[in-house]
Amino acid sequence: MEILSFLIPISLILGGIGLAAFVWAIRTKQFDDPAGDANRILTKDWDDHPRP
Amino acid sequence: MSAAPGSQSFDPQEFGTVGAASACPACVAAPSAERLAQMAQPQHARLMFSLPAVHCAACISTVENAVQALPGVQSARVNLTLRRVSVEADADVTAPDLIRVMQGVGYEAHELDPGLLSATETDKQGRDLLMRLGVAFFSMMNVMLLSVAVWSGAEAATRDLFHWISAAIAIPTVIFAGQPFFKSAWAGLKVGRLGMDFPISLALVLASSISLYETIHSGHHAYFDAAVMLSFFLLLGRYLDHRTRAVARSAAEELAALEVPRATVLVEGAEVVRAITEVVAGDLVRVRPGGRMPVDGVVESGTSEVDRSLLTGESLPVFAGPGSSVSAGEVNLTGPLTLRVTAAGKDSSLHRMADLVAVAESARTKYTTLAERAASWYSPLVHLLSFSAFGFWMWKTGGDLRFAINISAAVLIITCPCALGLAVPAVVTSASGRLFRKGLLIKHGTALERLAQVDTVVFDKTGTLTMGAPEATNLADHPRPAVEVAAALAMASSHPLATALAEAARAAGIHPARVEELREVPGYGIEGLWKGQRVRLGRADWCGGEGVAMTATYLCTGEGRARAFTFTDRLRPGAEAAIASLKAQGMALRLISGDSAGAVAALAARVGVADWTAGALPAEKAALVRDLTAAGHRVLMVGDGLNDTAALAGAHVSISPASALDAARTASDIVLLGQDMAPIGDALRISRQATRRIVENFGLSAGYNVIAVPLALVGMATPLAAALAMSLSSITVSLNALRLK
Structure with a gap:
């Protein structure tokens, strides 16, 4: 049963990373324009050089 | 948001004078100076536009690049979900400039008032x-x-x-x-x-x-x-x-x-565009043909005709000359008018009406929803069950507090309105999403339930069942030469009757006669010379004829009596389908209008509504709705004008088209986003179905409780059973909500 002392913290940490990513995504307003973001990835405007 | 702003009566002319496009060419040549200027003057404007046509990845970059190329624009960002673009620009970049740029790359744009968003x-x-x-x-x-x-x-x-x-x-x-x-x-x-x-x-x-x-x-x-x-x-x-x-x-x-509230004010002879809040009584305001009156006022100079259908329901334009008073919301048709402002902004008749609506609205919030009614008996029952279980087990076990609390907690968890909390929102979300795709916007939370109870539908005429756009009816009754002259005269004007006449003549394959010295006399009509004779097309009294009881314009050629070209209001697309579908659903239909009896009777016969009232005042409309309600009917009011607002607010539930005045839209629970009226029939069907689903969902969750609560009461509910009951009931109610068609 010692394996539990590894597995439980690992699963919690992994879940926690997911939660942290979700919180970060909300904080940085990434759910404001889901349709726009889905389409923006297809534009070729900034393929060769980053947006100034 | 596909709020169909295309159907909005939108007039670029209202934006008035257009500022210089490239404000400061030297700034571009000297970037350091531009940056200095930017730092010195940080107050740049944020403009918002609605872009109903934007839909793809290419659209985003086209619009953004086009707008950003304009000097003075700092940034532009398209929000595809909301179909809007927000632009950060210097204060001297004006909305018409940007609208022209976006139209230049093929996207219709409408300015939005950021303060209201x-x-x-x-x-x-x-x-x-x-x-x-x-x-x-x-x-x-x-x-x-x-x-x-x-x-x-x-x-x-x-x-x-x-x-x-x-x-x-x-x-x-x-x-x-x-x-x-x-x-x-x-x-x-x-x-x-x-x-x-x-x-x-x-x-x-x-x-x-x-x-x-x-x-x-x-x-x-x-x-x-x-x-x-x-x-x-x-x-x-x-x-x-x-x-x-x-x-x-x-x-x-x-x-x-x-509706960005702006007015063109005359300051020492020069035209200045101002926000409506800065206009005060006594100012001189200029209203171009086609523009909506921004204020209440008295005509100082100029003659024209005004369309007051949104305010009174009359489809016939009214003459306006020096001394006649006009109200905010009326549309100026033919000639430019200069008004002396008598009331603006919050004091104008339009706003006073909106305040009345706010009072009527507060009465409507008294409606108790199904969920509230369910909660009012469910909630005491849950407590009663839980506490009686606690009391029983305390007595039975001889004071085992731990066991008794365990049981009562289990009862609370099992009965907890998990499914109830999900049952209503899931159905409402699903139904309003479906209606939104059909072009109906549910503004009020309880509107869907109220719509399901409707048994009587009251329609307004002008602007609701009809488009408020005229259609010529009796071209064929006139000799061809007369129609040719009328067509030639009509082509010289932008008056709605003239445009309709010209369009009908073109459709009938009639070539306009050769008429010279065409001249529009604002407020009266158009005159010209035809074969050396003075010919006129316009109001009956100006032409020396006698008016008929219908919407008409008159042609006098000097020989014989004045000829009347009559018009009917164009029917709103889908109006006939909507009425047929409502009839099939067994609704009692009524038509009430402020317009003349002739016009109302003709339309009632055309769409098949037997019960109609003409010449109704706003108070009479509201009284009709009140009487019907008192007689035990649940009334759905469909209207668009200011004269309908009291009736809209007083009805059990109300619908108005997107082209309606702001006050009417505020008063109604549901807004018809497109021009088509057919979705109203579907809306009633869907709302009844949604209410049925809500009741079914209540039944489903009650069913789970009936099975699980006895288990909990006798102390057999394990955490596993609680988890199973909870998730199963939540999933079933969600699936049931999705069954909505």
Whole structure:
């Protein structure tokens, strides 16, 4: 049963990373324009050089 | 948001004078100077535009690049979800410039008033709920994994360890994610009301504390999983509810924001465009042909005709000359008018009417929804059951507090209105989404339920069943030469009757006669020379003829009597289909209009409404609705004008088209976004179906309770049974909501 002392913290940490990513995504307003973001990835405007 | 602003009566001319496009060419040549200027003058304007046609990845970059290429524009960002673009630009970049640029690359754009788009506040609420939902989901998943181990037989130290870890995850989660319920329960308790949120809060608190107690004493059963699952499902319902409302609110705000309130004021002879709030009584305001009166006033100079159909329902334009008074909201048709302002902004007749509506609206909030009615008997029942179970087991076990509390917590968790909390929002979200795609915007939370109870439909005529756009009817009754002359005269004017006449002549393949010296006399008509004779097309008294009882324009050629060209209002697309569908559903239909009897009778016969009233004043419309309501009918009012607002606000539920005045749209519960009226029939059907689904969902969750509560009462409900009942009932009600067609 010692394996539990590894597995439980690992699963919690992994879940926690997911939660942290979700919180970060909300904080940085990434759910404001889901349709726009889905389409923006297809534009070729900034393929060769980053947006100034 | 596809708020169909295309149907909005939108007039670029109202923006008035156009500023210089490239404000400062030298600045571009000297970038350092430009940067200095930017730093010195940080107050740049933020402009918002609605872009109904934007739909793809290429659209985004086309619009953004075109706008950013304009000098003075700092940034432009398209929001594809809302179909808007927000532009940060210097103060001297004007909205018409940007609209022209966007139209140049093929996108119709309408300016929005950013002040009315208060999206930030609701956004914050939505994000807050989403955050709590996310945290609850994370906890639910982890606690569930640990619980599965306990259910499948973990014992002694392992079980205790799992319970402790669950507690460490679940208790902070319940405290954080349960806050919306705690707050609302506390607010209800303070005014002495037990809503649905009180048993929810009680269940959350009791389940967490009894589980913690059991964990400390290494008990067998802990309900941590039930507590977090409860908060997750209920938050989901809450979030769905919030999103439905946010979508409706933002679309309604967008409709309101489309009318950027501006007026062209004459200051020492020069035209200056000002916000309506800066116009004061006594100012001189100029209104171009085709523009809407921004203020109440008296005509100082100029003659024209005004269309007051939105205010009174009359389809016939009215003459306006020096001395006649006009009200905000009327449309100027032929000649430019200069008005002396008598009342502007908040004092104008339009706003006074809007205030009346606000009073009527507060009466409507008295409607109790199905969910509220269910909660009012469900909530006491839950408490009663839980406490009687507690009392019974205290007596039966001879004072075993721990066991009795365990039972009463189990009862609370099982009966907790998890499915109830999800049952209504899931159905409402699904139904309003469906109606939104059909072009109906549900503005009011309870409108869907009220719509389902309707048995009588009252229609307004002008602007609702008709488009407010005339259509020539008797071209064939006149000799061809007369029509040729009329067509030639009509082509010289932009008056709606003239345009309709010219269009009808063109459609009939009639070539206009050769008429010279064409001259429009604003307020009267058009005159010209035909074969050396003076010919006129316009008002009856100007032409020396006698008026007929219908909407008409008159042609006099000098020989014989004046000829009347009559018009009917063009029917709104889908009006006939909507009326047929309503009839098939067994609704009683009525038509009430402020227009003349002839016009109303003709339209009533055309669409097949037997019961009609003409020449009705706003108060009479409201009285009709009140009388019908008093007679026990549930009235759906469909109207668009200012004269309908009292009736709209007084009806059980009301619908107005997007082209309606702001006041009418505010007064109504549902807005028809497109031009087509056919969705009204569907809306009634869908609303009845949605109400049936809500009731079914109540029945489903009651069914689960009937099975599970006796188990809980006799103390046989394990955490596993609670988790199963909860998730199964939540899933079934969600699936049932999705069955809506």
